[in-house]
Amino acid sequence: MIPFPWIPGIPYEIGITTSDGTRFSKSVEAAALAPTPDANQALLFTSLGVYVGVIPVLIGLMWYPYIRRISIGKYSFFLSLTAGLLIFLGIDALLEVNEIVNQNLAAVFNGQALSVLVTISSFIVLLYTSERLTQRAIEKAVLKKNNHSLASSSSVGKLGKSEKSTTERQGGEIYNKSAKISSSTQEVQIQLQRYQQLLKPLTISMMIAIGIGLHNFGEGLAIGAAMLLGEVALSTFLIVGFTLHNTTEGLAIVAPIAKIERSRRMMIRRLVTMGLIAGVPTIAGTWIGGFLYSPIAAVIFLSVGAGAIFQVVYSLISWISHHQKSAPSSPLSGHVIAGFITGLLIMYLTGLLL
Incomplete structure (x- = not known):
């Protein structure tokens, strides 16, 4: 450690010059003491995380009563708006990764290639995971219904044996029992379709929440790192901007x-x-960014978040297509196009505050 005098709040350029004249330097916009891990700092970063990430998302969830009452056309608008929001978030995450790679990551790590690798891998893994979870939930529901049907069939069989001597006299009743079993099988199929319609949007919303969580983790890293590096003005802009930016994310969770x-x-x-x-x-994210910032960790987590968001967009577009097929309008209706473009514009305009 090389001691040197400094004044809080004054910008400095800190550098090292090697024996061959090569210089490595880093600018600090406003000098400040680095945060030390203690209860007060942990409480500060926790408060920032709640203010930036938790409260805005919960505010966005208040869209739920309104979206629940709107027409099919307007609902399609909000579904596609969600896709637009998420596409912008995914692209924004990759742009943040590129900025970190160019400014803070050594070339030996080949940050761009690492980002592409992690993004594609997380997309594939999460796509498989979400489909598998949905399928397992449906299989459990069907198995439960089948067990119920077998129990009903067994009770009917026992009834036939105990009343064998009166079969002819009660033939109509036995026929009615068989008809009930057939009707029960049809009910199982109907229940299966209902479970599919129920679990698919629930899975999409849960994966949206996970993807946004990973993205918000990266935002927390950025805020914590800005405070760690003494960039007070930047951290203030990030806090205000991310807070407004994240109020739209609750809508993305609610819509499906x-x-x-x-x-x-x-x-x-x-x-x-x-x-x-x-x-x-x-x-x-604010804890790790403020106490133990690592550019390589930021690249990995933001890339995982981007892959998760793109996986959700894929599932959401599939759901919109399925939803539109059951509607009288065409799959690519005006509501869908307008919603997607509106989602992009909302994220762009709120992003101007960053």
């Missing part, structure tokens, strides 16, 4: 599940859980 017929108490509990999944990682 707004039309699901579930009890209000259960749905509110699910929404709060998803909101916390999306917002709480910001707190962890």
